Amino acid sequence: MKDASPWSIAFFCAAISLLAFGGADAAVPEMHRQLVNVGHWFGEAEFVRMYAIARVSPGPNVMLMSLSGLRLGGWLGCLMATLGVCAPSGVLILYLAKKWHHFEGTYAHRVFKTGLAPVTVGLTAATAWIMTQAAATSLPLLIIAMAATAVAWKTRWSPIWVVLAAGMVGAVVGL
Amino acid sequence: MEIALSSIGGSMQAFMHRGLVKKRGWMTDEDFLELLGLCRMIPGPTMVNIALYVGARKRGAKGAIAGFLGILLVPVLCAATLMSLAVEFAHYPAVKSALNGMGAASAGLTIAMALQLAEQHSRRIWAVIITCVVFALIAFGHWSMGWIVLGGVLASMSGAAWQLKKEVA
Numbered sequence: 233m234k235d236a237s238p239w240s241i242a243f244f245c246a247a248i249s250l251l252a253f254g255g256a257d258a259a260v261p262e263m264h265r266q267l268v269n270v271g272h273w274f275g276e277a278e279f280v281r282m283y284a285i286a287r288v289s290p291g292p293n294v295m296l297m298s299l300s301g302l303r304l305g306g307w308l309g310c311l312m313a314t315l316g317v318c319a320p321s322g323v324l325i326l327y328l329a330k331k332w333h334h335f336e337g338t339y340a341h342r343v344f345k346t347g348l349a350p351v352t353v354g355l356t357a358a359t360a361w362i363m364t365q366a367a368a369t370s371l372p373l374l375i376i377a378m379a380a381t382a383v384a385w386k387t388r389w390s391p392i393w394v395v396l397a398a399g400m401v402g403a404v405v406g407l
Numbered sequence: 408m409e410i411a412l413s414s415i416g417g418s419m420q421a422f423m424h425r426g427l428v429k430k431r432g433w434m435t436d437e438d439f440l441e442l443l444g445l446c447r448m449i450p451g452p453t454m455v456n457i458a459l460y461v462g463a464r465k466r467g468a469k470g471a472i473a474g475f476l477g478i479l480l481v482p483v484l485c486a487a488t489l490m491s492l493a494v495e496f497a498h499y500p501a502v503k504s505a506l507n508g509m510g511a512a513s514a515g516l517t518i519a520m521a522l523q524l525a526e527q528h529s530r531r532i533w534a535v536i537i538t539c540v541v542f543a544l545i546a547f548g549h550w551s552m553g554w555i556v557l558g559g560v561l562a563s564m565s566g567a568a569w570q571l572k573k574e575v576a
Contacts, residue, residue: 249451251556254524256452257517261545262552269549280510285493287513289486294452298483299490310487314479321451322459326471328445329460339571347567348448349528351559354541356524360517361546367510376508380515385522395512402508403501 238312241301245316254352256293256317260359263300264366273304280367288395294318372407427461454478533566
């Protein structure tokens with residue numbers, strides 16, 4: 233595996249973080265494009281694996297960025313990736329925190345809020361599409377993906393159990 | 408403070424809510440929802456932002472740092488450990504199969520999330536169109552996401568402005 237410089241990791245994560253309307257998951261399509269398709273830093277399977285591990289680990293979804301950083305640049309890379317992805321919005325939130333009350337309920341606020349939702353839905357759907365293509369490489373895996381969809385959509389079970397259960401099934405049946 | 412936050416570092420909103428509102432009484436229900444809305448709106452990781460904000464409100468700069476470390480430190484170490492275990496044992500067929508299954512399930516969870524969001528937000532025709540265009544361009548095109556997101560946000564804001572104006576009239 234090639235090594236990436238810590239600064240390039242931080243800048244990369246900061247840049248994709250700015251696209252992530254609706255949470256860290258929204259940045260996944262761009263990460264996948266840059267890291268797998270363009271840069272060939274990771275293979276498809278490895279990216280899926282990191283995604284799965286980020287999902288079962290406790291903690292925020294930024295774990296995917298932290299893990300990528302770890303793989304590409306060791307602990308320093310991990311640190312830079314995590315800081316990079318949190319920095320832009322972190323600064324913004326600390327700044328906004330004081331002014332927010334004046335803004336709440338205004339026309340601009342409502343336009344902003346209503347306007348972002350469709351983009352967030354589109355980004356999430358794109359993440360879902362890309363990850364399903366990457367992960368569901370055989371019929372049994374596709375069935376597992378669909379089953380997980382159904383369970384997560386229609387029940388209130390914790391996502392962690394869904395993923396772990398799929399892991400069990402995989403270990404026993406062999407996928 | 409740090410310990411407090413790392414104990415609730417379990418990421419998901421429900422945990423956050425329980426930890427901040429019910430257990431510690433640091434904020435009211437309303438404050439929490441408002442904050443969640445704000446953190447969702449700006450690009451970037453939602454939960455980390457909540458931790459930063461709460462930390463800053465309570466203890467200023469020190470609090471923000473504590474919140475940041477609190478919510479990330481333990482999870483990063485957990486994830487890194489799991490990752491190295493996975494790499495170490497990936498050549499065993501059972502482990503590999505388990506990881507494949509977990510990957511597929513994770514993808515399924517994301518599909519479910521997209522469906523849930525669509526249920527909530529796709530009530531208007533303009534919103535559905537923008538969602539579909541953003542999705543198609545990213546999923547099937549191979550361009551950088553920056554322009555697509557920027558264009559999508561602008562188009563979507565215009566749509567929202569138009570809808571709100573109509574509602575008022």
